[in-house]
Amino acid sequence: MSDSYIQNLFAERIGGVNYGKSTAIYKFEKIKRAKRAAKAAKPDVELIDMGVGEPDDMAFPEVVEALYAAAKNPANRGYADNGGPDFKKAAAGYMKAVFGVELDPETEILHSIGSKAALSILPNCFINPGDVVIMTVPGYPIFGTHAKYLGGEVYNLQLKPENDFLPNLDEIPADILKRAKVIVVNYPNNPTGANATPEFFEKLVKFAKANNLIVVSDAAYASLTFDTPALSILQVEGAKDVAVELHSLSKSHNMTGWRIGWVCGNPLIVKAYGDVKDNTDSGQFLGIQLAAAKGLENPQITRAIAKKYSRRMDLLVDVLKKSGFSPKKPKAGFFLYMAAPKAAILKDGTRKEFKSGEDFSQWMITEHLISTVPWDDAGPFVRFSVTFEAHGEDAEKAVVAEIERRLGESRFEF
Numbered sequence: 001m002s003d004s005y006i007q008n009l010f011a012e013r014i015g016g017v018n019y020g021k022s023t024a025i026y027k028f029e030k031i032k033r034a035k036r037a038a039k040a041a042k043p044d045v046e047l048i049d050m051g052v053g054e055p056d057d058m059a060f061p062e063v064v065e066a067l068y069a070a071a072k073n074p075a076n077r078g079y080a081d082n083g084g085p086d087f088k089k090a091a092a093g094y095m096k097a098v099f100g101v102e103l104d105p106e107t108e109i110l111h112s113i114g115s116k117a118a119l120s121i122l123p124n125c126f127i128n129p130g131d132v133v134i135m136t137v138p139g140y141p142i143f144g145t146h147a148k149y150l151g152g153e154v155y156n157l158q159l160k161p162e163n164d165f166l167p168n169l170d171e172i173p174a175d176i177l178k179r180a181k182v183i184v185v186n187y188p189n190n191p192t193g194a195n196a197t198p199e200f201f202e203k204l205v206k207f208a209k210a211n212n213l214i215v216v217s218d219a220a221y222a223s224l225t226f227d228t229p230a231l232s233i234l235q236v237e238g239a240k241d242v243a244v245e246l247h248s249l250s251k252s253h254n255m256t257g258w259r260i261g262w263v264c265g266n267p268l269i270v271k272a273y274g275d276v277k278d279n280t281d282s283g284q285f286l287g288i289q290l291a292a293a294k295g296l297e298n299p300q301i302t303r304a305i306a307k308k309y310s311r312r313m314d315l316l317v318d319v320l321k322k323s324g325f326s327p328k329k330p331k332a333g334f335f336l337y338m339a340a341p342k343a344a345i346l347k348d349g350t351r352k353e354f355k356s357g358e359d360f361s362q363w364m365i366t367e368h369l370i371s372t373v374p375w376d377d378a379g380p381f382v383r384f385s386v387t388f389e390a391h392g393e394d395a396e397k398a399v400v401a402e403i404e405r406r407l408g409e410s411r412f413e414f
Contacts, residue, residue: 003017007019007020013148013149027358027373027374028373030358030362031051031361031365031371031373034362034365034366034371035047035049035365035371037366038365038366038369039369041366042369045369046369046402047369047370047371048369048370048371048388048399048402048403048406049371049388049389050370050371050372050384050385050386050387050388051371051372051373051383051385052371052385052387053190053251053334053335053385053387054250054256054387055250055251055254055256055305055334055387056387056388056389056390056391057254057305057391058254059253059254059255059258059291059295060253060254060295060298060301062294062295062298063253063255063291063292063294063295063301064291066290066291066293066294066295067287067288067290067291070286070287070288070290070291071287073287075286076285076286076287076290078286079282079283080111080282080283080284080285080286080289081278081282081283082110082111082274082277082278082283083110083111083283083284083289084286084289084290085105086289086290086293087111087260087262087289087290087292087293087296088105088106088109088110088111088262089105089293090292090293090294090296090297091103091105091109091111091247091262091264091293091296092104092105092108092109093296093297094296094297094299095109095232095234095247095264097299098223098230098299098302099222099223099230099231099232099234099235100235101232101234101235103234103264103265104267107267107270107271108240108264108265108266108267108270109262109263109264109270110262110263110264110270110273110274110277111260111261111262111283111284111289112246112248112260112261112262112263112277112284113259113260113261113281113283113284114248114250114259114260114261115218115220115246115247115248115250115261116142117259117280117281118246118261118263118273119140119142119143119146119184119216119218119246120142120143120145120146121273121276121277121280122143122182122216122244122263122269122273122276123143123146123147123149123150123152123182124146124150124276125269125272125273125276126181126182126214126272127146127147127150127151127152127181127182128150128151128152129150129151129152130151130152130153130179131147131151131152131153131179131180131181132152132153132154132155132176132179132180132181133147133152133153133154133155133180133181133182133183133184134154134155134157134172134176134180134182134183134184134213135154135155135156135157135183135184136156136157136158136159136167136184136185136186136189137156137157137158137159137377137378138159138191138192138375138377138378138381139159139184139186139189139190139191139377140186140190140218143182143184143216143218144184147182153179155172155176155180156377157169157171157172158377158378159189159192159194159378160378164194165189165192165194166194166196166197166200167185169203169204169207177211177213180211180213181213181214182213182214182215182216183204183208183213183214183215183216184215184216184218185204185215185216185217185218185233186217186218186219186220187217187219187221187222187231188221188222188224188225188330188331188332188333189333190220190221190333190335191335191337191373191375191381191383192330192335192337193330193331193332193333193335193336193337194330194331194337195225195228195231195330195331195332196231196233197231198231198235198236201231201233201235201236201239202236204233205233205236205238205239205241205242205243208242208243209238209241209242213242214242214243214244214266214269215233215239215242215243215244216243216244216246217232217233217243217244217245217246218245218246219232219233219245219246219247220246220247220248220250220251220252220261221251221252221332221333221334222247222332223247223252223299223302223306224251224252224302224305224306224309224332224333224334225306225331225332226306226309226310226313226329226330226331226332227310227331228331228332232245233245234264234265239265240265240266240267241266242266243265243266244263244264244265244266244269244270244273245263245264245265246261246262246263247261247262247264248260248261249261249292249295249296251333251334252301252302252305253292253295253296253301253302253305254305255292255295258288258291258292259284259288260284260288260289260292306332309333309334309386309387311393311396312334312386312388312396312400313329313330313334313336313386314329315396315397315400316336316384316386316400316403317329317336319400319401319403319404319407320336320338320384320407322404323404323407323408323412324341324411324412324413324414325338325341325412325414326338326339326414327384334385334386334387335383335384335385335386336383336384336385336386337375337381337382337383337384338381338382338384339379339380339381339382339414340354340356340357340359340360340361340374340380340381340382341354341360341412341413341414342354342413342414343412343413344363344410344411344412344413345410345411345412345413346409346410347409347410354380355380356374356376356380357374357375357376357380357381357382358374358376359374360374360380360382361373361374361382362374367410368406368407368409369406370403370406370407372384372385373385
């Protein structure tokens, strides 16, 4: 069957006339296919999923009850547009309680339908054809993807273990800085699990001012800290002159499917975001905003979730060390990122070599029904997530013990 005229109408940003014809398979689709095949081949073996960055628990009962009450109220049935005052006030209170940051809820906070939506809207505020966005890799690509849709370019800064997975700002070429408008950072970082330092954020703010850059700080995991205070770029003096920060309840409050978060910081950037957002969506359902406000008014929810992930990290780090890996417990979040092994020696003496993190990740699914996520942007790495499904500490210990048993069937070379 020949192509219809529609095939010739697709925008170049998504492939133009070749849209839909690529045989390349997206990383996460490969993982899904491998999981399906592994479960079909070994139906009696339970899959241990440490790939999905999604909490394994429901939102806390008080949040669910607040949604139920709000959903029954006719006053909440209409369009939310750029949000209700209750959520903005609750977000301001949360920023003060958790980060010690003072924000004006009227001018310096605006809700988002999750961080992903905000990251896709913000490029429209600043990027013209030929403008550059500085991004870190490995990382979450959404801002860069939409910048390229608008004719912008992306300059990637690699995050390396020898620099504690912080970008080396001094490596950015002068010709890139002349054309750059935005630098996007994400700490605590996905996938490395690394956290920034106050000193790095101070340097970044000074760097942005010196080079006329806007800083977009994706802080989706910022409140899920283990043994250190929660860190926000807005704690730095003068940060609001150049920066906005993105927060989300997806990870901090077990609310991934609820799609609620906020953009905060520089009031002019927040206003521009709101103007574009007003022509992009009609706001998140007010019932969800009010339920989210209930969650934000109870920061002990986040502390309880962080305590759970810290406990699971301790268990997993111990088991992986026994198997020859070199994991380092992160300071926040739920991702454990480490170098992938070069080979595995099986019980029968067979040697299986891995040329990339993806090779290892696919083998782990096929051989052991353990799902992880490969990251080969800055070397062969693999990401484990402690969001595996387990309800209660005994169940957590049982899952990790099973991971140890399965990994013990092989000897790894690094």
